[in-house]
Amino acid sequence: MVMKYLEFEVHRFLHPSAPELFLQVSFLVLRSVTMATVDINEGSQQKVDGIEIRPSCSERQDCPVQFKDSELRQRLSELEYHVTQEKGTERAFSGKFWKSKDEGLYSCIVCSHPLFYSSSKFLSGCGWPSFSEVISKAAVTYTKDTSFDMERTEVTCSQCGAHLGHLFDDGPTANKKRYCINSASLSFVPEDKLTDEQRRIAATANVNIPDKSKTRQEL
DSSP states (O other): OHHHHHHHHHHHHSOTTOHHHHHHHHHHHHHHHHHHHHHHHHHHSEEETTEEEOOOHHHHTOOSSOOOHHHHHHHSOHHHHHHHHHOOOOOTTOSTTTTOOOOEEEEETTTOOEEEEGGGEEOOSSSSOEESOOSSTTSEEEEEEOGGGOOEEEEEETTTOOEEEEEESOOSSTTOOEEEEOGGGEEEEEGGGOOHHHHHHHHTOOOOOOOGGGSOOOO
16 A cells, blocks of 8 residues: 555656656665665564563554543543653652552553552562562563663553553562552552452462562662
């Protein structure tokens, strides 16, 4: 489709009495577009340490769950909206979950998609909730983040594209993962109030339990 459109545009601006020039320009334009498309595709999806890096579903505009912006602004607090929709960050040690030890399920504040279970949560000393593993591989999407002159791995909800936080490789478990997540991007259901479906999800969660003796003490 793109190639046919470009061919049409080139032909429209070239004189019909110059077919050879038309073919030469068409070839150069189409080759450039093809090479650029390959570069974009290769750069948009790759694996780093076994993790697939690709644009979030909101960037791809293909999120399974979508909401109108007006609804989110009404339903979410100012901070929740800033964090999840504008890739903001709450102040360290200010979130309601950063040192919580309650057992239960952490889900996306925007779409209620299950993300983490409390058994993978640990105190890292960073001031934000930290987890060693997601509740399932399909729970989140990993995207390259080069903002603020740094290279990090952004973590977003795979269902609605909400910004959650970042993934680092200094965790206390064997996989070395530390999901540094904003409290403002999470909702929490205590274990004794889980629905049958949530209990099923929690029961099948493949999480690595942190070695408490290796976690850093909170400041």
